Amino acid sequence: MNWCGYIPESLNEGSGLRAVVFISGCRHACPGCFNPASWSFRAGELFTLEQQQSVIREAAANALLDGLTLCGGDPFFSAADCIPFVQTYRAACPTHTVWAYTGFTFGELICDPSMLELARLCNVIIDGPFVAEERDVSLPFRGSRNQRLVDVRKSLEAGHVIDWQPAYL
Numbered sequence: 001m002n003w004c005g006y007i008p009e010s011l012n013e014g015s016g017l018r019a020v021v022f023i024s025g026c027r028h029a030c031p032g033c034f035n036p037a038s039w040s041f042r043a044g045e046l047f048t049l050e051q052q053q054s055v056i057r058e059a060a061a062n063a064l065l066d067g068l069t070l071c072g073g074d075p076f077f078s079a080a081d082c083i084p085f086v087q088t089y090r091a092a093c094p095t096h097t098v099w100a101y102t103g104f105t106f107g108e109l110i111c112d113p114s115m116l117e118l119a120r121l122c123n124v125i126i127d128g129p130f131v132a133e134e135r136d137v138s139l140p141f142r143g144s145r146n147q148r149l150v151d152v153r154k155s156l157e158a159g160h161v162i163d164w165q166p167a168y169l
Contacts, residue, residue: 019067
């Protein structure tokens with residue numbers, strides 16, 4: 001698996017202060033995508049175990065950090081490779097949340113065993129392709145109106161998508 005970017009602290013890709021890892025590779029090719037350079041699975045460089053451990057150590061040492069966000073590309077195209085990284089992150093940072101962006105719908109994710117396993121490791125998934133005609137910059141944490149903030153645990157328990165709600169509402 002390659003990665004094509006890393007932001008140690010961001011307020012844009014999820015609730016609170018987040019470390020953001022951009023996983024290379026996406027076949028959705030959404031017109032108007034903000035990061036088409038990430039579509040190639042060869043973009044960036046190999047996300048080595050050493051680099052993964054460095055990201056995790058840095059996150060664990062940052063008392064202000066609320067969690068990790070997987071962006072891309074689309075991390076769910078590399079679900080099997082992302083799973084061990086996220087499992088290790090969760091073990092090292094048990095109070096942090098994990099968010100992920102995907103062009104797949106939640107229903108599509110739960111039909112694939114690897115994608116479902118990665119989804120189960122996430123607290124929130126922003127699902128659905130970016131649709132330029134539905135672009136809305138006023139929406140928190142997403143680019144188009146069709147995309148949803150999915151509360152993964154509640155959705156799996158309910159058997160249908162439950163929207164994530166911030167704790168302060």
